[in-house]
Amino acid sequence: MADRAARQHSPAGPKAADTPVFSGVAVVASCVGFVLIGALQALYGPAIPALRERFDLTPSAAGLALSAHFVGGVTGVLLFGPLNGRIGNRRTLGGSYLLMAIGAAGFAMAPDWPVALAMALLAGLGFGGVDYGLNQLFATGFGRRSTAMLNILNAHFGVGAVLGPAVIGAVGSERYAAVFLGFALVALPLLLCLGGVRDTGAPETDGHAPPVSTGARIRNRSLGTVLAAFVVLYVLHVGIEAGVGGWEPTHLETVGFGAGVAATATSVYWLMMTAGRFLVAPLALRFSAPSLIAVSCAGMTVCLLLSWTPEFAPYAYAGVGLFIAPIFPTGLPWLNRAAPQARRAGALVIAASMTGGVAAGPVLGMTIEWSGIRTVPLLLGAASALCLLATLWLARVTRQ
Template identity: 65%
Template sequence: MKSSAADRLFARSAAVASCVGFILIGMLQALYGPAIPGLRHEFGLSPSGAGLGLSLHFTGGVAGVLAFNAIHSRISNRALLAWSYALMAAGGAGFALAPNWPLALTAAFLAGLGFGGIDYGLNQLFAVGFGDRSTAMLNVLNAHFGIGAVLGPAVVAWLGPDDYPYAFGACAALAAVLVFAGSSGVRTRVSDDPPAESPERKGLGLSRVLVGFLVLYILNVAVEAGVGGWEPTHLETVGYTATVAASATSVYWLMMTAGRFLVVPITLRYAPERILAVCAAGMTVCLLLALVKGVAPVAYAGVGLFIAPVFPTGLPWLNKALPQAKRAGAWVIAASMTGGVAAPPLLGVGIEAYGIHAVPWLLTVLSAASLLATVWLIRLTRRSAS
């Protein structure tokens, strides 16, 4: 039975705990921005200085993905998850209790290491741990990240920015619980490792496919971060109020969460590459529609809906296309994080040159490039399969 892979790798309780883990990492990442006023008040920081918290978190995330990828073959799946949650618990508690900003930044980096370990570990395990349902389960898993990303700012808004330590402390406490609850019920090893690839088929074919996936993920996360970062400014510039612009951006993130749940039944009927091609085309059309003032908020919501399945749906396709490269997912996930870090400032350079009204055009270029990368990958992987 193809679906028996789920029984080999994940118990039901472990799958539920993994979804809670993704709520945790979504919430933790989303806390830094709303906490900035409190951080500035606590440590006497400039806006850019306070923003270093999220930067160090993402830097730790990239390091965590690459580090845990490097040692995954020498430690069990349970150890990978337990150590990642422990790092998040230590980092979250350290950030909440730090007496000065350098120690807080160190704690943010530590939390980021654990964040990267969970992001890499659970995405990688879900991509191979549920058989034919892996694509569906990856979308469910990543949808819970969106739930956490919505909850994080809501918690800070309820507590008040000056009480941000309580929010980070709550994340640390949940991570401490997941050190044990999140790793139990996960099989130590995957029994059905992919077959080794012959030397003749390694090399150029593998590198071209991997590079294609790296480009695809960097572009998609760049669009995702670009819309999240610049949508409110663009909407205000074309005449919407700050309240409407902020609400529209919240809807964009909510649509990303909803889209991952909605695509689940579709993943059971259609191949990942077909879904990604439709998503890339849909987000490109929506970004073009964002040029029209009257429909811009709805168009951005459409971008969220179409971009939602890309990250989780692409990983099973990657594993199918490169079964011999067991750790290719780590490079793709790390690349996606660098895209998220680099996109907002790079878009800012384009906006300085062409103005805020150019935001949809700039994002459309990235999305269209993503569509081309998807089509190119489809042709490349089909040619490799034949």
């Protein structure tokens, strides 16, 4: 009876649930798109030595390229979020891929630094549109498999983040322009695969369950609080992700490890994050999103506290990468089920997650100046504990 009522009240009807949001080719192309945005974000750092030489920049000025990329990313999410409902999925993704390709090519061929920064901002706009568009479609477009598919999609982001610096390292930072141009050329064929993306709204269910569980029908007066809790979860966990990636090498060297060991351990951290998303995909078919995220936050907190002990630190940081991996992709389908009346909530939390990544560096840096490098695991562990509290509260208020 409940299933019948849900189908009767669904504006899309039963046929919508049977119509796939993606063709097989479009799914593969989407994963390639996430490899590309992962690589793009990771290319700026290894290119800094060549950028400094070409444009005669200080280290802080050269770092503005990544900042411009992140500013463009946040703007792209907030811009394409409202536009997506008006212009459709294909145009949103197509425009985003074009902006990303044009920005990357323009960054490679920029005659001066201001133009290069403008192109990094443009590429970031496209990055944000792809990030939002595909995350939102995968979060709602595969029924009960959405969480698993979203983890697989975001795992490909990690593949790109590993491959991007590897390519720069192989060809040399002085050839960064050729790498960015190659990136732009690879992005363009993805436009041909957009015919396999359905242009209407994605179904929320696979026909075996109502679109929204009874307990997930949040009252309007508490909707803002629920969204705020999701924002806190996303800002903090992405801040932890960026904080570990940025400060793990320095912390390990401070407690007695060599520079080579510290660099290798940091690479392992990123690899474990990528592996964790592939590994959690089958688990997402058996366990609920609140359970997976609660276990992830608890494991992340324990590993961060263990990394305060020098002999455990490299292994504990690898554990952090494994446990933090599922939080971002697993939280989006949960958000869509918990707050279906806030259709653009996904754009808000994705933008918030990018803001967390931008703010993590300076905020953690200022705190470390006061407390010392050795406190990095404790500071990040405290933030992780807050993630766990937010998750437990959200699990309680959205419980069926």
